[in-house]
Amino acid sequence: MKRWLALSCIAVALPAHAQQSDATDGLGSVAAENPFGRDRNTSVLERNHPEYTPQPARIGALEVLPRIAIGAGYDDNIYAQPSGREIGDAYVRIRPRVSVTRPSETLRLNLSGELDLLRYADRTTENATQYNLGASANYTISRDNRLNLSLAHGRFLQERVSPDSPEQVIRPVRFTVTEGTAAYTRSFNRLRLQGIGSIERRDYRDEVNTLGDVVDQDFRDRTTYTGTGIGEYALNPSVALFIAGSYNVRDYRTRLGPVPARSSTGWELAAGSSFELGRKMRGSLRAGYLQQDYDDPFFQDVSGFLIRGELAYFLSSLVTITGAVDRSVSETGIIGATAYLKTTTSLRADYELLRSLILSAGAELEKRDFSGIERDDDRWTLRTSATYSVNHRLQLRADVQRRTQSSSGLNAGRNFADNRISVGVTFLGL
Structure with a gap:
């Protein structure tokens, strides 16, 4: 088991839905696992240190790995x-998790x-009780x-810093997400084909404002169907070329009132x-075009240049620098707006000061x-953290x-500007 798996035990299963990050979160990395065996270098977060790797309890054919992260900030x-x-406030956050695995080749x-339990000292309306349940099956047919x-x-809960809040x-808007994904991969020597189908259902709950009036959020309820196809050909063990395309249907509930439903269809097409590259770089990059067409003429179609990728640079065996970029069409809860074209770029450095x-x-x-309104947002997120592994059962985090x-x-x-500081401890295994 690689080092990054040990660290990821303190991450939520769906971090995109959670509140702002803090010391109970985990770390991410460009993974070395690749069908073409590109593993000449190991990133800081992938490096295996057996003495700090949590050991699951074995019950018959099952492996059970509990953990609980406790933080304050x-x-x-x-x-x-x-x-x-x-307005500031102190908080406590408790995040217990358990995974049960049936290992098999x-x-x-x-x-x-x-x-995920978040409790504030004074502003109790911001308290959050979140949860996530998941199941997966990985079947190696041949x-x-x-x-x-x-x-x-x-x-x-929708975090307050979101433009849709x-x-x-x-209190923050509450919503549920139910999703399912199926992916089939077929390899032919140097050629690899993959098909992916997914369904996601979102259901938002109405809230109440300071005057006691109901703030409608039902107009955001939707079901999204997405199909993706990828074809990848390896020129050699170090470089592969691919083409990827996807098609989506975003189906909103029938809407009564002056603002119609935002139902739409969209597609993406990219090559990359x-x-x-040697022992210094590993990554993936694609470029292409994306478009989202809305059923009702009230909404303006969205289209533009697509770019998506991630690059890990191994400055040394102890320092890994990771850059990422992603451009996509995101749904919004702002009345009058169609959607927004989101472009995210990031840069992160991980340094193994000690094992x-x-x-x-x-x-x-x-x-x-x-799209549909005159508004542009720029949001910066700066973050530093330190993770100290005491042993394979205990980790400390700041x-x-x-x-x-800027809008x-x-x-x-x-x-606005928002600052958050936190410390946490994670107990792993039994």
């Missing part, structure tokens, strides 16, 4: 308000469940044929390469170009994060 702007209106099964299935269901609601101590620092810029948002245009949103 302070957020100086919990409502993401402009300068001069900030042909059929690997996994069940997992996580509870050496050249694989089938992966996964199901997940969870309840989450209504300012006037007393996955590669390993037991990893220091990380990163920066991310998310640019949102809204985390500092700063988020800022411009006739329909501009909030400009």
Whole structure:
């Protein structure tokens, strides 16, 4: 089991839905696992240290790995308000998780469940109880044929810094996500073909504002169907070229009132390469075009240049620098807006100061170009963290994060800065 697996035990299963990051989160990395065997270098977070790898309990044919992360911190702007209106508060966060795995070379099964409890000292309306349940099956039909299935269901809260979070609601918007994915992979010597199908259902709950009025959120309920096909050909063990295409249907509930449903269909088409350049770089990059067409003429279609990729640079055996970029069409809960074109770029460095101590620092810029209204957002996220492994059952963590948002245009949103500091401890295994 690789080092990054040990660290990922303290990450939520679906971090995109969770509240802001803190010391109970895990770390990510460009994975070395590749069908063409590109593993000449090992990143800081992948390096295997057996003395710090959590050991699951074995019950018959099953492996059971529990963990619980406990953290405390302070957020100086919990409502993401402009300068001069900030309200801060201390909080405690408890995140127990358990995974049950049936290991097998042909059929690997996994069940997992996580509870995320966030409690504030004074601002109790911001308290959150989130959970996520997941199941997966990895079936190796033969050496050249694989089938992966996964199901997940969870309840989450919309963080206040999100552009879709209504300012006037007393508590953050709650929603559930249910999703399923099936992926089939077929290899023919140097050629690899993959087909992926997924369904995601989102259901948002109405909230109440400070005047006691109901703030409707049902207009955001939707089911998304996505099909993706990828064809990849290895020129040699270090470089492969691929083409990828996807088609989606975003089906909103029938809408009554002045604003119609945002139902749409969209597609992406891109070409790129996955590669390993000597012993210094490993990554994947694609470029192409994307488009989202809306059924109702009230909404403006969204299209543009697509770029997506991740690159790991191995500065030394102890330092890994990872860069990533992603451009996609995101749905929004802002009345009058169609959607927004989101471009995210990030850069992170991981330094193994000691075998037991990893220091990380990163920066991310998310640019949102809204369609249907005059608004552009730039959001920066700066983060540093330190993870210390005492042994294979105990990890300590410290985390500092700063988020800022600059919004411009006739329909501009909030400009704010939010700082969060936290410490945490994670207990792994039995």
